Amino acid sequence: MDLTTITEIAQPRLNEPITDWRDGDAWLAGGTWLFSEPxxxxxxxxxxxxxxxxxxxxxxxxxxxxxxxxxxxxxxxxAPAGWIAAPLIRQCCLSFLSSFKIWNTATVGGNICMSxxxxxxxxxxxxxxxVCVIRQRDGNERRVAIEDFVTGNHQNVLxxxxxxRRIDLPATALQKRTAFRRMSLTHLGRSTVLITGTLSPHDxxxxxxxxxxxxxxxxxxxxxxxxxxxxxxxxxxxxxxxxDDVHGTPDYRRHMTFHFAEQIRRELGGK
Numbered sequence: 001m002d003l004t005t006i007t008e009i010a011q012p013r014l015n016e017p018i019t020d021w022r023d024g025d026a027w028l029a030g031g032t033w034l035f036s037e038p039x040x041x042x043x044x045x046x047x048x049x050x051x052x053x054x055x056x057x058x059x060x061x062x063x064x065x066x067x068x069x070x071x072x073x074x075x076x077x078x079a080p081a082g083w084i085a086a087p088l089i090r091q092c093c094l095s096f097l098s099s100f101k102i103w104n105t106a107t108v109g110g111n112i113c114m115s116x117x118x119x120x121x122x123x124x125x126x127x128x129x130x131v132c133v134i135r136q137r138d139g140n141e142r143r144v145a146i147e148d149f150v151t152g153n154h155q156n157v158l159x160x161x162x163x164x165r166r167i168d169l170p171a172t173a174l175q176k177r178t179a180f181r182r183m184s185l186t187h188l189g190r191s192t193v194l195i196t197g198t199l200s201p202h203d204x205x206x207x208x209x210x211x212x213x214x215x216x217x218x219x220x221x222x223x224x225x226x227x228x229x230x231x232x233x234x235x236x237x238x239x240x241x242x243x244d245d246v247h248g249t250p251d252y253r254r255h256m257t258f259h260f261a262e263q264i265r266r267e268l269g270g271k
Contacts, residue, residue, distance in 0.1 A: 003039050011050035018046060021137055021161035029068050029107040033114060053166070062171040067109025067164045071096065071121075074108055083174040085128060088196060091180045092124035097190045109164045112149070115156040117243050118191040118212045121167075122150055126209040126217035127196030129173040137161030143168075146217060153215040153243070176200050179267045181260035182212075185247055192248035193256040197264035199225070206268065208261055210235070213253035215243050231265055232258055 009028075012018055024043030028034060034045075048068050055069035056077055063083075065074065075093040079086035096103070096111075097118070111121040112132070124130070125146040132149045134142050137159070146167070150156050158164065176198040183193045191212035198207045206225045211217040218239055226234070235258060242250035242257070 003035065003042060003045075005040055005042055006045055008044040010044060010046045012046065013050065014052050016051075018161075018163070019137070019139075025161075027163060029110045030070065030105045032102050032106045033110065048163075060171065061168075062174055063169040065108050065167045065169065067107060067113075067166055069108045070104060071106050071108065071111075072103040075103070079174070083171075085174045085176050085178045085198065088127055088178045088180060089124060091182075092120045092127070092194075092196075095120035095123065095182055095191055095194060097188065108167065112146070112167065113156065113158065113164055115150045115152075115154050115216075117153055117215050118194070118247070119150075120191065120194065122146060122217055123191070123194045123196065123209065123211040125167055125169070126211055126219050127178070127198065127207075128169045129207070129219070131168045131170075133165045133168060134158065135163045135165045141165065147219050150216045155216075172200070172202075173198065176207075177268060179264040181263060183248075183256050183260070190247050193253055193260060195257065195260045195264060197261075197268055199268040206265075208264060210239065210257055210261070213242050213248070213257045214239060215241075225265060225269055227271070228262055228265065231261055235261060 024041065026042050026045055028045040028047045053066040053068050055066050055073045057064040058080065071093055075090055077089060108121045111119045130146040132144045132146060134144060136142065144157060179197040181195045182191055184191055194212040196209045204224045206222045207219060209217060209219045220234060242253040244250045
């Protein structure tokens, strides 16, 4: 769709500070949502692709995913042998409600910044203890865990002029065993429930990340795999409500969340 109100496209260079943010500005990454509907309030687009950020960087500390990394690039990642959680990356990429054309344009950061309950990149980051690195308008950076970054349906902590720079996945999380469950009401449809679980081979810590059935991601950590009653009780106590839209009622989402959580608990060694 043509955005007829746009009068300027800025293309900053690598590490060039962007200090003149003003009303009517918008960041442009992949643009798959931005160009999908009218944006009458916008006047200028700031093209992030011109910054030339490396899409994926493997370090001793883990994986750095640039906000401009395309979904197709993330899917094609060849992970180190010790990262046994790597299959979770592809499982979440395959949870997109999109075609291969979108995969080659849509970005990881764009999906997270949309902050929709069913955003699969949000689910991935929640499952692997992701931290969002935010470049603020004044040039300083701050780090926010993904479960604190997304605050509700289509809501997050970004302030005008803030920019999601990258998502960091720690090596300790990428070395864990994982389990994955997803429900959609239609084949290749939007996720109604998406739950991941991890188990640390070092200290036995069990984590469960709940997304899509809630308006923001939740991650629950246990020093060891809990029993069935303990896990269910904590989910009931700490998830305030379940999301309601055409893809699933709150009661259905609640039921499937508890059902999948128990399946994951057993798969990772629970009794």
